[in-house]
Amino acid sequence: MRYDARAMPERYIVVGGGLAGLMTVIKLAEAGKHVDVFSIVPVKRSHSVCAQGGINGAVNTKGEGDHPDIHVKDTLKGGDFLAEQPPVRGMCHAAPQIIYLLDRMGVPFNRTSEGLLDFRRFGGTLHHRTAFAGASTGQQLLYALDEQVRRYESEGLVRKFEYWEYLSFIKDEQGACRGIAAIDLRTMQIEAFAADAVCLATGGPGIVYGRSTNSTINTGSANGRSYMDGAIYANAEFVQVHPTAIPGEDKHRLMSESARGEGGRVWVPKQKGDKRLGREIPENERWYFLEEKYPKYGNLVPRDVGSREIFSVVKDLGMGVGGEDVVYLDVTHIPAATLDRKLGGIMEIYEKFQGVDPRKNPMKIFPAVHYSMGGLWVDYEADGKNDLVPGSPRQQSTNIPGLYATGECDYAYHGANRLGANSLLSCIYAGMIGGPAMISHARNAAPKKGDVPASLLQGAKGQWAERFDKIYKMEGPENPYLIGQQMGELMVKVSTVVKKNPELDDAVVKIQEMKERWKKCSVLDTGRTLNQSATYLNQLWNMLEIAHLNLVASRLRDESRGSHYKPEFVLPKPKTSRPQDDKEFMAAWKARNDKWLKNSMGKWTSQGPSVLFQDLQSLKNPILAPEPRHYD
Template sequence: MAAAARFTVVGGGLAGLMTTIKLAEAGHQVDVLSLVPVKRSHSVCAQGGINGAVNTKGEGDHPDIHVKDTLRGGDFLAEQVSVKGMCYAAPGIIYLLDRMGVTFNRTSEGLLDFRRFGGTLHHRTAFAGATTGQQLLYALDEQVRRYESEGKVTKYEYWEWLGTVKDEGGRVIGSVAVDLRTMEIRTFPAEAVCLATGGPGIVFGRSTNSIINTGTAAGRAYMEGAIYANGEFIQVHPTSIPGEDKLRLMSESVRGEGGRVWVPRKKGDTRNPRDIPESERFYFLEEKYPKYKNLVPRDVATREIFMVCRDLGMGIGGKDGVYLDVTHIPAKTLDAKIKGVMEIYEKFVGDDPRVTPMVIFPGMHYSMGGLYVRFEADSRTQTPLEGSPVNQSTNIPGLYATGEADYAFHGANRLGANSLLSCIYSGMIGGPAMAAYAKNNATSAAAMPEKYFQSAKKYWEDRFATIKAMNGAENPYALAKELGDIMTENCTVVRYNDRLKKTVEKIRELKSRWKNVNVLDTGNVANRALSYTNQLWNMLELGEVIATSALLRDESRGAHYKPEFSLPEPKTKDPREDADWMSLWRKRHEKWAKTTIAKHAEQGPQISYEEISTPVLDPEPRWYA
């Protein structure tokens, strides 16, 4: 095989762009497929920052502490080798981004500034105001455009990935994609394909995700044989604002800069929040968690807000909502640190949060689960072995996954500001892994018989023609709304087995009704309804994985919370001092500290469990009081 090979990266966010950079800098050709212009990828919406134990504030922070916080925050369900590699690489990644020109906030001495985020007691989060994702995305895109000008990278914006091209042995040798403007279907030969396609937020209807985040690529890969792991772990962000079209994120950086969460102590108090004195405010996170206060991990904060509103009935005005208050912080400081978030709230709600407390409620935000990927550990460091073709590889030969599309880095709950880090780190090791894999192929994808590509292309031409001819009574967008409603109701903050069973049954009903859809548009140009109808089937498949996995995991861990299977409160402030409670915890942990493995079958997901290896850190109870 020639030194330069051709690869396909699907997704133009941080994970996809870093994968592309690593392949291009090694001299390879890369085709980047993106549903939208690369600079509109969902990474642009990230607000708060990127984690790294740089320790410029002299707090004694260290990558080992970052590893512990990440594993503990994820309730010891994350892939530990990958987490250690990520946390040790984090300081270098932040300085690399700084050299690329990211406009990070700085201290008065000119050092990089860091803020606190949930699940840690250290100032570990580098940030560029409240638009960190945008600044990082633009910086990486600038690097990619350099390789684009050299002919090493070709961008295909407004192209949707449909599926893989495989040889008779099941090896991926390319992809099939459709131009969303002309509806042309074509194939892309590749030595390896990387899915960096983000999360499945739209499976839940309204979420903080962009409306392109349907999970369709991961859903299709799962249907083609890729394992989907830990699908039940869905992060509901504690602070979002509702909208008719979608939810909008109020970044954890608001609490990182001193924002406080509270409700009136008197149920049904209708006074203006500015007229309620401090003594009559219930700062419930601060009272219950005096050590971490408003910066407990997201799953903890979400459940507390949910309990205050739903169980105690103390939501503002008797409805779902609590105050997120920054009015005690000088406006000049807010504008220097989190102006982007302030402007979002002001634009979509109409109130100035600098003078009026924000009203927020939890909203679906992130998927810890995703495509199952593997790593090869360096026996000396217990981090991913540099350049190994195993890193970030799925169980399908030649198919890789990075970023939110993979399952490895966050376990049962993601710590804020670890997402941007995991996207970039997974791309940094995923790109070289793909290149190493290609070197071992006896025959290049470009030299494979044309019949494989023609067959794959014909499959998708026939499928789209079949969907276009469907003239049933069902509206695909109405089916999607039903899916989103039941997933949000039963598969987010609190879960009950009877409701999860009904959710699985409902999804199977929706799959049956999908076969009677009306595609609504039979045009041959920019047919969004045709594309979406196909995506909807993939969304239904992923929804079934999520709901089935949640039904079968009878415990509470991280973002997966089942009251009927939760441990009782320990008798001591530190649970490790309660021997009976620790015995219960160990038994539960030994039974359920396993990765959920979902494989596709016509009758529904086939679920099994894989033991978690623990080469980095022994598990312990999560306790934040």
């Protein structure tokens, strides 16, 4: 499609400079539009750098008969059908050309001997579908987009506001988004910026869980604040716990699924509490529990399944390595040269942070919070054939006119559980359709950026200046970082792999107590240069709001689906190898789906989160009828 590049003085704002934000910027700049990108860190340091394993696309270069439609099915089934289907299909069909685009941008993807892109296996699929650049694919993809944006920056189309933090969107009397308020983290200066459309690409809220695989910058603060200001936050209860991470004091470091994609095996010693070193335990004394239980997918079951199995082996059976909360992830049977070529980045991380060579010793790992499937609700527009309408202003639009969301901060592509190597893809795809949608919105919207009344901007700026003045004066006995740590511990305990209603009820009360304690905090620092405590206090409140919503939505969803697992509400196993052959099971499964195959729509109120369960639009005319999810 073509855009009219005879630029009016339109201006667009993108908040966040990870893969989704930068792809949104590129689509806007490519159409000749002026874009301001706001980021709390130089965009090259965004959290996308942490993605390791790769990016999915059914390019089918391995003679396996792979096809984008199979990718669609794997993705929908992986997410237990809790995703609107047309955007998922759009994404999977665009995937091969997205990988080719990245290849043209210079991403150093691993190659076959013929010089073609190489692909490896990942979880939740039986095909080699994942393109990769060593084991730091996210870093390499982010750098490629960063370079393209730098090119636009040097041409004057893009202005970067790095070390600026989003505070809120600015709403006019009609409830439309007309710009943002932001703070310069170095000078603590607060400003308001008008725009024709705003896109949030602010990532996930991993830090709500304290220690996770996420970067310290992933507070979800922007998402939480936007939810408080009226944006719907959907499926907050769906947070992915990655099966394999190195437990750490400051964070849990991811051990990519690609370790298993390249043949890594998960096991524990058959003898409880065995004190021998992993490499000294003979083959016949090892229990490869994933391979035993899931002969077809083995170590490459989807992440929610993998995490639950590891959790159960450790917590229920007490069979963690040496009696601790860890299991082995073993790649020692793979030649060291292959490991260095295909998994170099993560081998280095394990060696550097654990001081043990994973080429010679099985790695000790445990599940850790990793990714938020839920996020800001966004719309889509599809035609009768379920194809997305190109350039429709509804793509990636939140319920606030003029406010868009792309990347992990949106809720759209992964349903109840994300498949590995689909996140880089969803970030880039959302940006590719979100940018043009913003342009269409700006073209159609009656009032333009130039019409934003000065009073609206001044009002927002003044309101935030007042809020920060109050924060600078906080002198209570509580330490905000301590509350943040306790919030994280609470969330990990009650709202990760296994959820129980009485615990969730207690946790809601505790979060409300933390909100009260927030008011009794000390600002710790009254400086006006890079005052990180003051900005943390603002972030912490927004994190508490997301935690609160997560707990309420988790409490209300009385079923097990994907990452959301309540032992009290699990369907009995089907008695036949194909679940469809067990009529009794199918009746129970259908009853459950009729009741719960719905998006939880979180709306902020001053009394606490209001959560409504709403039917999926696309299930009226689905691309694929939902079916029981099994990987045996």
